[in-house]
Amino acid sequence: xxxxxxxxxxxSDALSLRVPEPHGRPGDxxxxxxxxxxxxxxxxxxxxxxxxxxxEDLAASLIRVLDDDGQAVGPWCPDLSDPxxxxxxxxxxxxxxxxxxxxxxxxxxxxxFYMQCTGEEAVACAFQRTMRPGDMNFPTYRQQGLxxxxxxxxxxxxxxxxxxxxxxxxxxxxxxxxxxxxxxxFSISGxxxxxxxxxxxWSMASAIKGGxxxxxxxxxxxxxxxxxxxxxLVFASTxxxxxxxxxxxxxxxxxTFQGIARGDGPTFAARGVGFGIPALLVDGNDFLxxxxxxxxxxxxxxxxxxxxxxxxxxxxxxxxSTSDDPAVYRPKAEHEAWPLGDPIERLKTHLILKGIxxxxxxxxAVDEIESEVLGLQKQAESFGTLRDGPPLxxxxxxLDVYHEMPPHLQRQxxxxxx
Amino acid sequence: MxxxxxxxxxxxxxxxxxxxxxxxxxxxxxxVFRCTKGLQKKFGSHRCFDTPISENGIVGxxxxxxxxxxxxxxxxxxxxxxxxxxxxxxxxxxxxxxxSAGDFSAPMTIRMPVGxxxxxxxxxxxxPESLFAHVCGLKTVMPSNPYDSKGLLIAAIEDEDxxxxxxxxxxxxxxxxxxxxxxxxxxxxHALSEVPDGYYRVPLGKATVRREGGAVTIVxxxxxxxxxxxxxxxxxxxxxxxDLRSLVPLDEEAIIESVRKTGRCVIVHEATRIxxxxxxxxxxxxxxxxxxxxxxxxxxxxxxxxxxxxxEWQYFPGPGxxxxxxxxxxxx
Numbered sequence: 001x002x003x004x005x006x007x008x009x010x011x012s013d014a015l016s017l018r019v020p021e022p023h024g025r026p027g028d029x030x031x032x033x034x035x036x037x038x039x040x041x042x043x044x045x046x047x048x049x050x051x052x053x054x055x056e057d058l059a060a061s062l063i064r065v066l067d068d069d070g071q072a073v074g075p076w077c078p079d080l081s082d083p084x085x086x087x088x089x090x091x092x093x094x095x096x097x098x099x100x101x102x103x104x105x106x107x108x109x110x111x112x113f114y115m116q117c118t119g120e121e122a123v124a125c126a127f128q129r130t131m132r133p134g135d136m137n138f139p140t141y142r143q144q145g146l147x148x149x150x151x152x153x154x155x156x157x158x159x160x161x162x163x164x165x166x167x168x169x170x171x172x173x174x175x176x177x178x179x180x181x182x183x184x185x186f187s188i189s190g191x192x193x194x195x196x197x198x199x200x201x202w203s204m205a206s207a208i209k210g211g212x213x214x215x216x217x218x219x220x221x222x223x224x225x226x227x228x229x230x231x232x233l234v235f236a237s238t239x240x241x242x243x244x245x246x247x248x249x250x251x252x253x254x255x256t257f258q259g260i261a262r263g264d265g266p267t268f269a270a271r272g273v274g275f276g277i278p279a280l281l282v283d284g285n286d287f288l289x290x291x292x293x294x295x296x297x298x299x300x301x302x303x304x305x306x307x308x309x310x311x312x313x314x315x316x317x318x319x320x321s322t323s324d325d326p327a328v329y330r331p332k333a334e335h336e337a338w339p340l341g342d343p344i345e346r347l348k349t350h351l352i353l354k355g356i357x358x359x360x361x362x363x364x365a366v367d368e369i370e371s372e373v374l375g376l377q378k379q380a381e382s383f384g385t386l387r388d389g390p391p392l393x394x395x396x397x398x399l400d401v402y403h404e405m406p407p408h409l410q411r412q413x414x415x416x417x418x
Numbered sequence: 419m420x421x422x423x424x425x426x427x428x429x430x431x432x433x434x435x436x437x438x439x440x441x442x443x444x445x446x447x448x449x450v451f452r453c454t455k456g457l458q459k460k461f462g463s464h465r466c467f468d469t470p471i472s473e474n475g476i477v478g479x480x481x482x483x484x485x486x487x488x489x490x491x492x493x494x495x496x497x498x499x500x501x502x503x504x505x506x507x508x509x510x511x512x513x514x515x516x517x518s519a520g521d522f523s524a525p526m527t528i529r530m531p532v533g534x535x536x537x538x539x540x541x542x543x544x545x546p547e548s549l550f551a552h553v554c555g556l557k558t559v560m561p562s563n564p565y566d567s568k569g570l571l572i573a574a575i576e577d578e579d580x581x582x583x584x585x586x587x588x589x590x591x592x593x594x595x596x597x598x599x600x601x602x603x604x605x606x607x608h609a610l611s612e613v614p615d616g617y618y619r620v621p622l623g624k625a626t627v628r629r630e631g632g633a634v635t636i637v638x639x640x641x642x643x644x645x646x647x648x649x650x651x652x653x654x655x656x657x658x659x660x661d662l663r664s665l666v667p668l669d670e671e672a673i674i675e676s677v678r679k680t681g682r683c684v685i686v687h688e689a690t691r692i693x694x695x696x697x698x699x700x701x702x703x704x705x706x707x708x709x710x711x712x713x714x715x716x717x718x719x720x721x722x723x724x725x726x727x728x729x730e731w732q733y734f735p736g737p738g739x740x741x742x743x744x745x746x747x748x749x750x
Binding site: 235 | 670
């Protein structure tokens with residue numbers, strides 16, 4: 001959806017620079033006209049072992065399963081049992097409740113920082129259902145749904161966010177930069193894009209060793225501009241490594257709209273085409289579509305058919321982080337106007353339509369999850385917060401820099417008095 | 419030295435099934451300096467392979483492989499070209515263990531040819547060791563001879579931490595004392611060209627004394643070890659020459675012991691001066707040997723300019739410049 005200005009030709013011979021602008025700024029009405037280029041069920045689903053060549057159309061047309069009424073339609077409709085669907089809804093509700101509590105904890109000064117994934121819950125929660133024990137995600141800071149769906153204890157996540165005495169990362173990391181090898185969740189780094197090529201390396205290792213595990217790489221729309229993104233694509237393609245390369249296009253990189261990363265012309269998925277990597281563009285707010293695309297891509301990887309690129313098309317409903325105020329750079333109600341809706345509401349509608357869920361059950365589930373999360377938060381805070389309660393030993397500051405502490409760090413630790 | 423490095427790969431690829439070797443031109447061709455010659459043929463293209471020209475890709479993929487459980491030993495063709503990989507080295511490889519509280523680690527080796535004296539100009543001559551030494555979580559190593567090259571590379575590959583392994587390319591084919599006007603001498607006539615077959619280690623973090631002396635301590639590493647030895651011999655001064663071998667961890671004891679004995683110190687490196695590794699060495703010596711010092715610590719280094727092409731020998735700190743500084747250190 002290129003902005004109108006891009007099409008205008010300068011009238012004189014003088015050159016002029018094209019600087020893309022978003023569809024709306026504060027005070028403007030949200031405008032997403034023409035955004036949806038396919039109706040639910042309308043995009044074809046090629047066989048998993050189809051060659052990349054001839055699949056280019058899939059990088060440009062949005063795979064959607066749930067229609068406006070909540071019916072699951074078309075060839076991408078996944079094979080998910082009722083209990084799996086209900087569990088998926090539960091995962092998303094848990095992510096949202098967790099985000100909400102941690103946001104509150106930050107506002108109350110119990111930690112310094114937090115990042116929500118509001119509106120993007122389906123992407124991680126649906127994707128994780130296609131991963132197996134031993135597989136490894138290389139997430140960004142906005143895929144907490146992977147951890148929660150994988151069953152990582154919320155209590156441990158909270159302790160990390162609070163940097164308290166039970167923090168698995170010993171107070172060394174900024175909140176939300178989790179690490180959980182046991183749950184297939186690689187250590188998060190603040191440096192954007194770096195993990196995208198690392199995921200490819202990990203998957204190459206699995207192939208070198210003749211293993212069965214696959215990797216999933218994650219990056220946002222903004223970070224596709226980082227050079228590691230491009231390295232990842234060329235390495236994955238060259239070595240045909242078993243990796244799924246996920247781009248979560250939530251339209252915004254802090255205050256910068258995705259057109260600045262050149263998502264306003266060809267899609268981000270189309271980046272895969274040039275590398276000979278099959279690429280899918282998927283409705284990221286459609287739990288069923290994300291699951292179906294992920295299942296297709298992970299099966300390709302497991303069958304040694306190589307990498308797949310998936311662009312998850314979604315919208316960052318919340319602020320970038322607790323240090324951000326989106327009201328200063330985008331229309332206030334833009335997330336409400338997002339034509340792909342809310343992932344939780346859409347799956348809920350589908351499940352009610354299917355006759356396996358009801359408004360009453362939903363309300364009860366939300367209440368139960370919120371009180372569970374609140375109870376865990378109280379438990380987590382009993383181990384301390386960033387500012388109060390039982391502290392971590394500052395000795396931790398000097399450990400794990402190296403496998404064994406070298407003499408200069410031993411001296412510094414003594415000097416510091418720990 | 420090339421053969422010693424190649425041999426270290428060979429020995430370790432036999433012993434360590436998780437060792438994989440890759441980089442630009444290292445596979446079929448065996449490396450632009452022949453350091454990986456024959457490895458692909460012997461161990462197969464899953465163990466030794468060519469990569470796209472992407473330094474961040476090479477190091478980033480290696481971090482991922484190391485996290486999986488492999489032990490990558492990768493090559494950056496020239497240290498001058500490591501900059502695209504700097505983010506992966508500094509932000510990722512070096513910090514992975516710390517930031518994940520040991521949940522993940524990056525046991526990997528990053529080899530790169532360094533140094534000048536070869537008319538390499540600006541982008542085939544740099545010595546970026548201080549950029550690595552400044553990064554917590556990295557180990558930084560630079561051998562000066564074939565024996566150490568093999569032993570240190572084996573130790574680096576076996577190390578649980580990421581090691582930046584810097585190879586002075588001027589020393590690849592023979593020792594070089596800075597006398598560029600004399601014929602090149604091959605390693606075969608040098609005592610340290612005797613490289614044992616099979617497995618042995620030279621420990622990281624241990625310096626060695628190349629020449630014992632009582633008048634002044636010269637602290638150096640890499641190509642400049644040979645320059646310092648030549649300067650010592652030509653000036654007839656009874657200098658003690660320390661070859662650091664590892665910059666991080668640094669063998670401070672060896673340096674301190676020697677400077678306390680001699681009371682004088684000259685630091686020699688090819689890298690540029692400001693914030694070069696010599697500044698750290700100078701600070702360590704000043705802190706630990708202050709009352710033993712008879713004259714100020716002196717540094718002989720490359721000038722604070724990009725490495726020039728035509729002025730190779732005006733830039734390279736040769737034996738004449740080193741000898742001059744040794745004499746100055748002996749005054750008073």
